[in-house]
Every structure is written in structure tokens, then in C-alpha cells.
Amino acid sequence: MDYTENIRSFFIVITMLVIGTICFIKIGTIDLHAILATGSILIPAVVVMGFLGQKIGEIVDNPKNRADADYKLAVLNALKKMDKSITLQELNEKLTKTVAEPDAPDSDNEEDVDV
Numbered sequence: 424m425d426y427t428e429n430i431r432s433f434f435i436v437i438t439m440l441v442i443g444t445i446c447f448i449k450i451g452t453i454d455l456h457a458i459l460a461t462g463s464i465l466i467p468a469v470v471v472m473g474f475l476g477q478k479i480g481e482i483v484d485n486p487k488n489r490a491d492a493d494y495k496l497a498v499l500n501a502l503k504k505m506d507k508s509i510t511l512q513e514l515n516e517k518l519t520k521t522v523a524e525p526d527a528p529d530s531d532n533e534e535d536v537d538v
Contacts, residue, residue, distance in 0.1 A: 427480030434476030438468050
């Protein structure tokens with residue numbers, strides 16, 4: 424699932440078509456002046472849109488949810504190797520509870536003091 428190159432290419436091609444068409448229609452003729460004017464606008468736009476397409480492709484290729492699922496499966500496999508009997512649902516509940524309720528410091532000896 425390598426969408427990075429495809430999305431980057433798509434953004435570059437669409438940018439070239441749109442900006443090139445607009446510039447040639449605006450100038451009205453195809454001559455050296457039109458080509459240079461279009462190129463001076465098109466090159467920075469292609470760089471920016473290519474970078475944007477690259478970043479979007481990286482996000483599509485590496486979503487956070489897949490990374491979390493891989494982590495949970497790795498923990499589950501490690502626990503099974505240690506002969507611990509736990510299901511994926513139990514592991515998910517324990518991890519969710521740990522994230523939802525982090526260890527709070529003990530405050531038995533502290534008193535509320537207004538300053």
C-alpha cells in the first residue's frame with residue numbers, strides 16, 4: 424500500500440494542468456513569453472503541491488490506528504510467549520483502563536492549604 428508516490432504525482436499533474444491552462448488562456452498565445460510566464464508560476468506551485476501530496480500520501484500509508492493495532496498485537500504475542508493466557512479483548516480493556524486512569528500520586532499526607 425504505497426500511495427505516497429501516486430498521490431504526489433496526482434497533485435503535481437492536476438496543478439500543472441490547472442495553472443498551465445489558466446496561464447495560457449490569460450495570455451492568449453503560445454509563444455516564448457507565455458511559456459516563461461507559465462513556468463515561473465508553475466515551478467513553485469509544483470514544488471508546494473508535490474510536498475503536500477507527499478505528506479498526504481505518508482499519512483495515508485501510515486495511519487495511527489494501524490500503528491496502535493500493531494502494538495497491541497505485539498504485546499499480545501509477547502504475553503502468549505510468556506505463557507500468559509489473555510485474549511485480545513482483555514488486553515484491549517486493560518490498556519484502555521490504564522490510559523483512561525493513569526496512576527495518581529498518593530495524597531494521603533497532604534492537606535489542603537489556602538495560601
